[in-house]
Amino acid sequence: MATGRRNTPNNVELGGEHLKKWVINLSKHKLTKPQESILAKGLNFAPSPSKLPYEDYIIATELACRKLNNNNEATVLRSEMAGVLRSSKPPKSNITREERQAINELKNEKSVLVLPADKGKASVIMDVHEYEEKLSEMLNDKRTYETLASDPTQRYKRELVAILSRLKKDGKINRSQYDLLFPTAENIPRIYGTPTIHKPGNKARPIVDYTGTIAYQTSRALADTLSPLVGGTEHHVQNSKHLAEGLAEVMIEEEEIFNSHDVVSLFTNTPIEQTLQVIKSRLENDTTLKERTLLSVDKVLELLQFVLTTTYFLFPGTIYKQRFGAAMGSPVSPVVANLYMEFLEQKAIASAPLTCKPRLWKRYVDDILEIVQKDQVDNLTEHLNQSDPTENIKFTYEKEHEGTIPFLDTLIVRKPDGSVKLLVYRKVTHTDQYLNFNSHHPIHQKLGVIRTLFDRLNSIVTGDADKKLEETKIKEALGRCGYPNWAFKQVKMDKKQAKKPKKKKDTDIQTKGLVVIPYVEGLAEKANRIFRKHGIATAVKPNTNLCKLLVHLKDKVDPNNSTDCVYEIPYTNCNHTYVGETGRRFATRLKEHQKETMRVEKTKQNYTRQTRKQSETEQSKSDIADHAVQQNHLIRDKGLEDEGHVVGKERHNKTAKYQPLHFSSPTPRIHRHFTQLLGNA
Known part of the structure; x- marks a missing residue:
């Protein structure tokens, strides 16, 4: 963890056209210049702490001591950490006094909310009443939601405990698994929305916060059990790199066209009863299920049905139950939706008339890329919209335009000879806002931003000239976020060093455990050295950030x-x-x-x-x-x-x-x- 001069940024550009992209004020509240300035740094920006987070370091120390299993060594570790905490001081502030005051003003302004945009990383300011109206309008959908007269938490908890107790008694889960899944936390799930500023009307995408709820741990465990079932078909796309590999040898004919289909609100339209039947069939044919769990197919489905049919949440002060579909926010929901889409796509492709059967079909969750005859897009869309036996899954489409079509963060360009070239795609709402270099993050995380963008460049972009152009765009965008030239050189040097064979170091030994500490420049580096000396690995997280300080969308x-x-x-x-x-x-x-x-x-x-x-x-x-x-x-x-x-x-x-x-x-x-x-x- 480097400190000092290497964490010093260039001047950050926080004005002009980029300010309009980074801060979107939809409210009646007029932002002051310091308020605009602090919001323009991005909601992931971490102000340096004015006080040391003693309690977090003590918690980490105690957890490390438990991992040592040696009282004498634990006493030494506590003593060393006490000395470091005693001698450390808060770091220099990375924001102005006016910006710190602006944070307090925005926190205390009750008429507006600060929200992260659904896509693009912009900070959105919205009037509270408008935000609540948009979510209330969505919750008025009686097909999907209904209000409850009382809190069902205790009733659902008893149901889940009964299932878990029966599984433990039958030897299907052991004591530690039972303890992990047992619902000690009893938070009522809470819903919030992120504004979809890239779509007309600035609607809100609903997300249910499941953390700390009775079914959260069970949902996570089911996601782990079911995840290996996803992605076994030739149509599955893991990410943009995987897509680029799949398109490397593709040739498109003159009478063909690239087309993309998108599922309308996949999660809330996923039919639960039919999906459970699909998953049952997949599990019964899964020869590796016993390697992941002792649960029978019926017991997995019993837990899954409980999780999927007990979706409820609070907003604002009213408890709702989701009557249909999977909740966005539950760990198992993406897996469930993916498995139903795999079933649906296999059915749709197999039954498609020859005239509109796509020659290429690549899907990432609810986004599909196809090659189809130019005059058959409407026929294919009609066929897809009739494929779901429940008639809930519906598709919209977008044709290639002037020989190009976007898919994920890739722009696919048709070349005259029928081959394709690939570029990085940026939506109109893309802000080019990345982690501000002046943010109170460790330097390796800032260099990681550069590394990630260059990895994407090398994975997607196909032509040498296009690669140079994309490199220029990256440097310009990160330059506006304060990244100095030496940081780019450092990443290139690290990449070269990574290719060389590594010599085994004394530190290349198995650690006794991992602890997480908040990043405080100077203190975190000293603590890391102490923990490492005792065989404890460390991971750092921001002490806080603007999102934690300013974004409060859920019921308290x-x-x-x-x-x-x-x-x-x-x-x-x-x-x-x-x-x-x-x-x-x-x-x-x-x-x-x-x-x-x-x-x-x-x-x-x-x-x-x-x-x-x-x-x-x-x-x-x-x-x-x-x-x-x-x-x-x-x-x-x-x-x-x-x-x-x-x-x-x-x-x-x-x-x-x-x-x-x-x-x-x-x-x-x-x-x-x-x-x-x-x-x-």
């Missing part, structure tokens, strides 16, 4: 219903505060603490000198009860309900059980493993 979760959270509870007659974590609802964990502390306080009334001394050497179910016994400190008189509160989110509870700390003030916190870290940091 009641703090008592928060899951996967860090929380704190203060004591009376001392300045200590208990900090813990839970994957379940905060209110549920709070009641458990109440019960435990009431038991301890009741028991203390009957202590003798001997039983008190014995109790001080014992451990209760939580640190909060231990402290009450050992220090004779009680919970504050207001009670847990009034004083306990959520202080942050913790997403590691599915991979490791530990109690992280959250400390942002001088008040000491209680925790078994971090006494030294808190005492010295």
Whole structure:
């Protein structure tokens, strides 16, 4: 992780025509110059932190200690990290004072929303009432959605637990798999929309946030089980590189034409009952299924049917159920939609009349590229629209224009001799906005942007002259985002070095685990060296970004219903505060603490000198009860309900059980493993 001068950007161009593409104001609110300036940096822009994220580094340290399985080494690691945290300071700000103020102004402006565009990476500002009207209009589709009178979460949870318990009892899943799939989190799914500014009317594309919901882990597991079934046909396209390889030898005749078909709203129009039958047939013929799961075909389908038929969500304050189709946002939905499209395309191609049967058919999810006779496009479209037995899947089409047609991010150009050349395609709404070089990201992630764009160039573009032209476009676009010339040279040098045979280093050993830390220039590099010394690999993420700070599209979760959270509870007659974590609802964990502390306080009334001394050497179910016994400190008189509160989110509870700390003030916190870290940091 390089620091210092190498992270210094060129001057970033944030005005003119590019500002109009990067910031699209559809609201009545007039943006100030600093507000425009900060939004023009992109929603993935990370402001440098004004305070060090101590709690995240402590959480990472504790997780690393659990992976070491050596108490002495863990003590050394904590001590080293304490020293680094003690000596580190926040980095220099990468935004102006006016821009930082603009962030606060936009956060506090209740009449508008900041949204990411559905495509193109632009920042869109929309009036709240207009945004809500667009989503409400979509939810008025009675065929697809219905309102519910009550929250079905607990009922659905009981159904899922019953299925999982039966599978565990029958030996189809083991204890660890049961624990992974068990719905500890109980968030109500929430829907939000991203504006489709590339289409007339600026409608919103609906996305359901499934993270932290009862069926999320099951949906992920089903996606892993079903994914190998996708892509086994010659028509499947993985990505643009795969498409380019498939078109390398293609010749098109004079009487033929390139044409593309697009499915209208594939996810919400995927027929669930018919799709389950398609998947059942595929699973019954899958000879490798037993290598991925012990579940029978019927048991996989039982779980899948549960996930696909219990789609519900909150907006705004009203609970809706999706009556038809798959929800965009559920991990298994893309796999399910893909499998139904594979069934449909095989049926459509096999039954197409010879006159309109496409000679080439390449599909990426809901986008299809074909070569067909020029006068048969309408006939082919009519045939496709009659292919779905449920009559739900419908197609629109686009013919090649002046010898060119776009598909994915590739522009296919017909040459006079019938061969094709390929270029990089940029839509009219394409903004040429990439990660701003001044963003508080590690340098290797910024160089990764250059590397990705040049890899795409080399994978897609076919002609040498066109490659040089595309390279110029890349440098100009990234130059406007602040990328200096040395960065391009560095990427080329790294590519040359990668081709040379590598010598085995001492660091080329199997690591004991991985921890994720927020990037803070200087601190992250030091922490990485310490963790690596103890055999722990690190991955870095932005401490925050404009999207997290400004984009708030979903209904807020009641703090008592928060899951996967860090929380704190203060004591009376001392300045200590208990900090813990839970994957379940905060209110549920709070009641458990109440019960435990009431038991301890009741028991203390009957202590003798001997039983008190014995109790001080014992451990209760939580640190909060231990402290009450050992220090004779009680919970504050207001009670847990009034004083306990959520202080942050913790997403590691599915991979490791530990109690992280959250400390942002001088008040000491209680925790078994971090006494030294808190005492010295």
